[in-house]
Amino acid sequence: MKKVEIALLGLGNVGKGVWNILKENKDEIRKRSGYDIEIAKILVRDKNKNRGIEIPEELITTDYNEIINDESIKIVVEVMGGIDPARDYILQAMNNKKHVVTANKMLLATYGDELGEAADNKGVMLYYEASVAGGIPIIQTINESLTANKIEQVYGILNGTTNYILSNMDNVGMDFSDALKEAQEKGYAEADPTSDIESFDAAYKLAIIASLAFGTKVKIDDVYREGITKITATDIKYAKEFGYVIKLLGIVKEIEGKLELRVHPTFVSRKHPLANVNDAFNAIFIKGNAVGELMLYGRGAGELPTGSAVVADIISIVRKGTDIEDYTTVKNNLWHKEIKSFDEVECKYYLRILVKDKPGVLGEITTALGRHDVSLRSVIQRGEEAEDVKLILITHKTREENIQSALKEINQLETVSSVENLIRIENL
Amino acid sequence: MKKVEIALLGLGNVGKGVWNILKENKDEIRKRSGYDIEIAKILVRDKNKNRGIEIPEELITTDYNEIINDESIKIVVEVMGGIDPARDYILQAMNNKKHVVTANKMLLATYGDELGEAADNKGVMLYYEASVAGGIPIIQTINESLTANKIEQVYGILNGTTNYILSNMDNVGMDFSDALKEAQEKGYAEADPTSDIESFDAAYKLAIIASLAFGTKVKIDDVYREGITKITATDIKYAKEFGYVIKLLGIVKEIEGKLELRVHPTFVSRKHPLANVNDAFNAIFIKGNAVGELMLYGRGAGELPTGSAVVADIISIVRKGTDIEDYTTVKNNLWHKEIKSFDEVECKYYLRILVKDKPGVLGEITTALGRHDVSLRSVIQRGEEAEDVKLILITHKTREENIQSALKEINQLETVSSVENLIRIENL
Structure with missing residues (x-):
């Protein structure tokens, strides 16, 4: 059986999941990928930490150079999380022609574009299924x-x-x-x-x-x-x-x-x-x-579901061939699309308002809403023992800026104790 | 923009969906695949049938040779359905080094293995996402x-x-x-x-x-x-x-x-x-x-959802490169697994039995079930106006052969009019 060597950066929950899956499902992975996938090195911060998992001591290292300079390691699997040093480690790995699998949502949401470009420039693959929603593909x-x-x-x-x-x-x-x-x-x-x-x-x-x-x-x-x-x-x-x-x-x-x-x-x-x-x-x-x-x-989380996505990414790379010279990653800058200002977003709204139990309150509130083009679909007001009364309103569709300026006005009405909550309604 | 030519076999609902998607989403498909995907020929049985869709006349043919012998056509998309002649057409296409996308569940469930082997032997790709559950990947x-x-x-x-x-x-x-x-x-x-x-x-x-x-x-x-x-x-x-x-x-x-x-x-x-x-x-x-x-x-069905899966398959092939010389399809004969005889399957069961309104009926039935190791979890018997009474039983887990032999016995009881239904219960 042919062999591919990989390195793990980090040995937290996801790292342990990857280790366990590669061990437990060795036969499946071998048949499906055509390779034995072997973890050759694991980078950790503290060698002596008890992680409740049995891993040969010689695999564990605190020195990233041992990984980056090892030509037999074809794929670097980043499961340490956070921006630093994960970002730098990934860029170094790509520089040394290693493919990268990462589960790091924070890094991708912040520097995804930079990483994608670096991967393309170096002709290596960048996979990150595990960064969103764990095992869900x-x-x-x-x-x-x-x-x-x-x-x-x-x-x-x-x-x-x-x-x-x-x-x-x-x-x-x-x-x-x-x-x-x-x-x-x-x-x-x-x-x-x-x-x-x-x-x-x-x-x-x-x-x-x-x-x-x-x-x-x-x-x-x-x-x-x-x-x-x-x-x-x-x-x-x-x-x-x-x-x-x-x-x-x-x-x-x-x-x-x-x-x-x-x-x-x-x-x-x-x-x-x-x-x-x-x-x-x-x-x-x-x-x-x-x-x-x-x-x-x-x-969407957990050692094994997230590990499942990481190992699937590793297998995808192995199947495509780790020695391909110029692989192109899926692009996410095909179009330039403008981002709408949040003020312009349109929704229906649920409002919970605490009002004084006095005549005319509802009228004042609906008038204020109306001034900002907000109309109501449903109203619930139930008499209670307390002095203050809960008023529950559901609006028709309106713009965020309209509802916000209406609520400012409503908050200043003498008959209103406070606008307690606003929750948006989506008709999917 | 580079161009890939493909042929459609069939122009029913799915074929029309593929045509419409390639037209409507041309820009997306171009950017995501890097190619213009062009339908160069469409095989139909009847050239003159009105299909309610505007397609240049010169694309339509009733002669498969026009497709099979056209070297510029790289992918054959089979959306005609049925075993014959779809099976033969696909094998011919593979023989001529054309990649194949098919939506044909009947063909795949019957001759999937043969088609997979033929694809491997010829080094072409065989994709069939649309054959199961339409647009669901x-x-x-x-x-x-x-x-x-x-x-x-x-x-x-x-x-x-x-x-x-x-x-x-x-x-x-x-x-x-x-x-x-x-x-x-x-x-x-x-x-x-x-x-x-x-x-x-x-x-x-x-x-x-x-x-x-x-x-x-x-x-x-x-x-x-x-x-x-x-x-x-x-x-x-x-x-x-x-x-x-x-x-x-x-x-x-x-x-x-x-x-x-x-x-x-x-x-x-x-x-x-x-x-x-x-x-x-x-x-x-x-x-x-x-x-x-x-x-x-x-x-799971419909022109556009099924077309969505077909076109995604076409794009997958285009992205991998239609000129690759020896592509290997995903294997589905990695293991040999025995198929369990249906008699051995274990389930819980819902039974609806029509019985005569006489004393001791329930006892006779439970005794018969017991003789075959079937025990009950729930029973509903409600007095009604009719002479016959509905008896609803839910069993504990048992083997299919046990429930079937028990029901044979129950069917012969004098107090039983008929076993009206048996429905299996799964605890997912």
């Missing part, structure tokens, strides 16, 4: 299976932690802080959950998907981002009452040549396939002008 | 994205017509014959619906999926097949009562090295993602030992 699907389409819209549940939290809130009626605590206890959320609950993680993934799906450069700063921390049990309850479920969606649409990019909690009809994506699962829903509606669903 | 996913996995189980809603009928029955409480009639009126079912409602169509697709997912030869005769014609509104009602929905599933599992292959109506938990696949949509749910659970959902 979304990159491959966009790059290979949807090439005959104008992709029009992509909606993704791209973060398992927040989907776990929101599913729990929806099922059990929990409040956000309790749901977060439970997710942390069960290991679904980190001790510092910021990257997940403030939607940084989902925004990185959306930027990568959008670049590929629309063949254009999307930077992480192009993505409007909002977290899930303001969602309450009350919002979930009203969403249900109106036939919706609240999901954290990454959304990209092309409308008249402009891209609209945003990650925020979203009302989704309970009848839509995305509404039934529960727990820590991820899903990506795509509309293309030929394929119609397509959804991919699966595990 | 299931072939690509198995062949490229799940290569690091031992695939353990695949469950597919592979036929849009039957899913439309069953969804309608579930939503509206319609009976089968009414739902079929409506599907015919709306164009979802053919005038002769046999291939769909007797599950031939789904069985072909399952054979193709199973061959690739398990790297072995699966023939259409290896697949146990049962249609949906016996499902009644009553079955649907009781399925609901037990928390299930009835779906026509194609199922393949590897258990202790043996493959189990079957297409039949199946009770699926209403909480499972497959339960929410409605209308004419298709979906494939896969369990792999690394990726975990993965589902692909989309349009």
Whole structure:
């Protein structure tokens, strides 16, 4: 059997997943790739850390030169995460004619273009299926299976932690802080959950998907981002009452040549396939002008699902031949597409407003909305014991800047205690 | 711009879809493939048929020699369907060093192995994404994205017509014959619906999926097949009562090295993602030992979705280079796997039995079941006006041969009018 040697950079969860899959599924991989794929070196920061996995000592190194200068190593697999030194390591690997597989969403969302160009200049392959949605083959699907389409819209549940939290809130009626605590206890959320609950993680993934799906450069700063921390049990309850479920969606649409990019909690009809994506699962829903509606669903994280995507990338490279002299990566700067300012985005809105229990309140609010061209589809006001009363409004479609300026005005009304929440509604 | 010439065999729905996509999405396809893809010839049976599509007359031919002997044609796209003459045409094309894209499930399920070998012998590429589940990239996913996995189980809603009928029955409480009639009126079912409602169509697709997912030869005769014609509104009602929905599933599992292959109506938990696949949509749910659970959902038929898969295959070939001298197709005979006899398959069962309203009936039936090692999980018997009474039973897991021999015995009991239906239950 022919042999290909590879190196791992990093031995965290994903690195361990890759190691275990290459061992456990050796026979499958051998038959499908035609090669024995051997990990020849693993770069770590601390040689003596106990990782609960048995790996021959001579494979482990703290010196990247041992990898970069080893000509028998054909593929470098970066699973360390973060920008530095991952970016530099990858560029060095390409300089030395090594192909690269990476699972690094932050790096790709920030420097994806630079890495793609470097790969092309050096004629090496750059694969990164694992950077978005773990085991779900979304990159491959966009790059290979949807090439005959104008992709029009992509909606993704791209973060398992927040989907776990929101599913729990929806099922059990929990409040956000309790749901977060439970997710942390069960290991679904980190001790510092910021990257997940403030939607940084989902925004990185959306930027990568959008670049590929629309063949254009999307930077992480192009993505409007909002977290899930303001969602309450009350919002979930009203969403249900109106036939919706609240999901954290990454959304990209092309409308008249402009891209609209945003990650925020979203009302989704309970009848839509995305509404039934529960727990820590991820899903990506795509509309293309030929394929119609397509959804991919699966595990967006975890040692083995993410490892599955990394090893598939390694096998793709091995199958194409690691010795090809000038390989060209799939381009994501085929078109220049303008990014729409968030003010111009059009949505329907759910509003939860705390008002004083006085006559004429609703009238004042609808008048203020009307002044900014915002009209209402539904209103719920229920008398309660408290002095303040909850007013739940669902608007018709309007522009973001209209709703925001209307809300500024409403916030200043004497009869309004506060605008408690605004959640966007998508009719997928 | 470089140019690749291709030929279409057939100009039915899929052929028209391919024509329209190549025209409508010319710019996308050009940028993504690096080529202008031009249809140089179209083979039809009847030149004068009005197809409601404007195509230059000189492209249309009834003589295959015009295609086979034209060296500038690099790819033959077979979208005519059926075994003869499609099989012969494809072999001839390969003989003349032309790459082949086909959407022909019947041909692949029957002669897939022969075609794969011929492609390898001639060093040409054979692509067939469109043969299974229309626009859903299931072939690509198995062949490229799940290569690091031992695939353990695949469950597919592979036929849009039957899913439309069953969804309608579930939503509206319609009976089968009414739902079929409506599907015919709306164009979802053919005038002769046999291939769909007797599950031939789904069985072909399952054979193709199973061959690739398990790297072995699966023939259409290896697949146990049962249609949906016996499902009644009553079955649907009781399925609901037990928390299930009835779906026509194609199922393949590897258990202790043996493959189990079957297409039949199946009770699926209403909480499972497959339960929410409605209308004419298709979906494939896969369990792999690394990726975990993965589902692909989309349009399984139609001019444009199927055309989307065909054109993606054409682009894949163009990208790899039509002039490569010895291309190797993905093999599906890597392993030899035994096919399990259907008698050995283990399931839970839903039984609907019509019994006489007499004392001791239930006892006689449970005794008969017990003699064949079949035990019960749930029983519903409701007094009704009629002389005969419906008895609904749900069994624990048992072997197919046990339930069948028990039912033979039960059918002969004097107190039993008839065993009206048996539906298998899968706990996905």
